[in-house]
Amino acid sequence: MPDNWGFVAAAYGLAAVVFGGYWRRLVRKERELTALRADRANRSRPPSGTAHPRPDAGWRAPLQ
Amino acid sequence: MVTVLGWLAALAIVVGLATGFGMAPREVTQGNVQRIMYLHVPAVWVAYLAFTVGFVASVVYLARRREAADRLAHAACEVGTVFLGVNIATGAIWGKPTWGTWWTWDARLTSVAVVFVMFLAYLLLRQAVEDRERGARYAAVLAIVAALNIPLVHFSVYWWRTLHQPPSLLKPGASAMPPIILAALLVNFGALAILGAYFIARRARVLAGEAEAMA
Amino acid sequence: MSYARRALIVAWKDLVVERRSKETLNALLFFSLALLFVFQFTLGPDRERLAAVLPGVLWLGFILSGVLGLGRTFLVERDNDCWEALLLAPGDKSAVYVGKLAASLALMLVVEAIVLALFTLFFNVDLWPVLPGLALVIVLGTLGIAAVGALFAAMTAQVRTRELLFPVLLLPVLVPVLLGTVKATEALLLREPLTSVAHWWQLLVAADVVYVVVGLLTFDVILEG
Numbered sequence: 001m002p003d004n005w006g007f008v009a010a011a012y013g014l015a016a017v018v019f020g021g022y023w024r025r026l027v028r029k030e031r032e033l034t035a036l037r038a039d040r041a042n043r044s045r046p047p048s049g050t051a052h053p054r055p056d057a058g059w060r061a062p063l064q
Numbered sequence: 065m066v067t068v069l070g071w072l073a074a075l076a077i078v079v080g081l082a083t084g085f086g087m088a089p090r091e092v093t094q095g096n097v098q099r100i101m102y103l104h105v106p107a108v109w110v111a112y113l114a115f116t117v118g119f120v121a122s123v124v125y126l127a128r129r130r131e132a133a134d135r136l137a138h139a140a141c142e143v144g145t146v147f148l149g150v151n152i153a154t155g156a157i158w159g160k161p162t163w164g165t166w167w168t169w170d171a172r173l174t175s176v177a178v179v180f181v182m183f184l185a186y187l188l189l190r191q192a193v194e195d196r197e198r199g200a201r202y203a204a205v206l207a208i209v210a211a212l213n214i215p216l217v218h219f220s221v222y223w224w225r226t227l228h229q230p231p232s233l234l235k236p237g238a239s240a241m242p243p244i245i246l247a248a249l250l251v252n253f254g255a256l257a258i259l260g261a262y263f264i265a266r267r268a269r270v271l272a273g274e275a276e277a278m279a
Numbered sequence: 280m281s282y283a284r285r286a287l288i289v290a291w292k293d294l295v296v297e298r299r300s301k302e303t304l305n306a307l308l309f310f311s312l313a314l315l316f317v318f319q320f321t322l323g324p325d326r327e328r329l330a331a332v333l334p335g336v337l338w339l340g341f342i343l344s345g346v347l348g349l350g351r352t353f354l355v356e357r358d359n360d361c362w363e364a365l366l367l368a369p370g371d372k373s374a375v376y377v378g379k380l381a382a383s384l385a386l387m388l389v390v391e392a393i394v395l396a397l398f399t400l401f402f403n404v405d406l407w408p409v410l411p412g413l414a415l416v417i418v419l420g421t422l423g424i425a426a427v428g429a430l431f432a433a434m435t436a437q438v439r440t441r442e443l444l445f446p447v448l449l450l451p452v453l454v455p456v457l458l459g460t461v462k463a464t465e466a467l468l469l470r471e472p473l474t475s476v477a478h479w480w481q482l483l484v485a486a487d488v489v490y491v492v493v494g495l496l497t498f499d500v501i502l503e504g
Contacts, residue, residue, distance in 0.1 A: 003090075004097035004161040011100040011157040012081075015107075015150050019259065022146055026266050033273040126500055181451040188447060192438050202434045205497045206448065209427065212493065213452050216486050220455035223478060224462065 080255030088248035106253035114144030119211035122204035139267035289378025334464035349428030353436035376498035420460035426490035
C-alpha cells in the first residue's frame, strides 16, 4: 500500500491549525482582558494635564 | 504555573512527534498513513478525559456552588470538544486512503460524532444564557446529562452497527498491538494530555478574568 | 401537601388547560399528519421501500412532534407570568417535574396513538398481532423523550433562542432512545421474537431510568431562578 504522506501531513497539519488557532484565541482573550484592566486603572486615576489647571498645585510648587 | 505547563506541553509534543515518526515503525498493511493514529486515538482519549473532568466539576459546582468549579467545567468541556473535533477530522483524513471514503457510519465514528454534537450544544447553551449564575447552573445539569449519556450512546450505536453486519470494517489500529506501537501511542497520549491540561488551565484563567471584569 | 399531590396538581392543571384549549393537541396532530404526507411524497410510492423505512419514519414523526410539543411545556407558565409562582412553589420542586413529565407523556401518547392508527391505514400495515409489544416500546421511548424534554424545556424556557436551542439540546441526547425504539419497532414489525431484541429493551429501560433520575435530582437546580 502506498504511504499517503499527503494525508499524514494533512492530519497533523489540521491538528496544528486547530490547536494553534485555539491557543491564539486564548492569547487574544487574555490580551483583551489586560487591556480592559489597564483601561480601568487609568480611568480611576485623576488625569494629568487637564484643560482646567487646579490653582492650588500651581501655587504651592514654587515654595518647595 | 500555567506557563510552565505550556512549555511542558510544547516539549511533550516534540517528544510525541519524534516517537510517532521516529521510533514507531512503518506499519505493515497500511504503510506510513497509519501514523495518523498517534494523533487520532490520543485525541479522543484526552477528549473523554476532559469530559469526565467537566462532569465531576459540574457535580461539584451544583453541590458546593464554587465559581472555580463552574469555570473548570466550562473550560474542560470546551477543550474536550476541540480535541474531539480533531479526532473526528483526523479520523476522516485517515479513512479516505485506508477505507476509500471520508465518512462511514461505523460505530466508533458515529458515536463520537453524537458526543461531539452533544457538547457543541453545551457550548451553545453557555453562550445563549446571559445571566452568569443561571448559565452556570443550567450548563452543569446539561454536562451531567451529556456525560451520563456517553455510555448509552456508545452501546446503542455499537449495537446498531454490528448486530446485523459482520464486523468486517478495517478498524484503525485494532487487534494485537505490538508493544513499540503501544508505547508510541502512550507517549503521544501523554503529550496531548499535557496540552489538554494546559488549555483547560489557561481557559479557566481567562474565564476567571472575564468574571472579574464583569464584577 | 404531599409530594404526590403536588405532582398530580401540576399534571392535572396542564391536562385541563390542554383539554380546554386543545391548542397543542391539535397542532401536534396536524403536524404529524403533515409529516405523514411529506414522508409519502419524499419517499415515493414504492411499497417495499416504505415498509422498510416505516419504523424510522414513525419514530421520526414521534420525536419531531415531541420536540414541538415539549418545547412548549413551560410556555404556559412563562407567558402568563406564572414562572415566579413555579420558583416559589414550596417543598421539593421535583414534584413539578413529575407533574410536567406525566402531563407531557399523556399528551404525547394520545398523539402517538392517533398517528399510529393513521400510519396503519395509510401504509397498510397490520399491527394487531404485535400491539402489546409495540405499545410497550412506544411507552418506554416516549418516557425517555419526555423525561429529557421536560428538563431541557425548563432550561430553555427563559432563553431568547428557545425554539432553536431546545431541539439542538434534545436531539443528540435522544440518539440512544431513537436507535432503541426504531430497532425494537423494526423487529416487532418483522415479527421477530422479542428475545432477539432484548438488549434494546434493556437499553431503553436503562436510558429511561437515567433520564428520570437525573431529572428528579436536578430539576430543583433549574427552577432556582
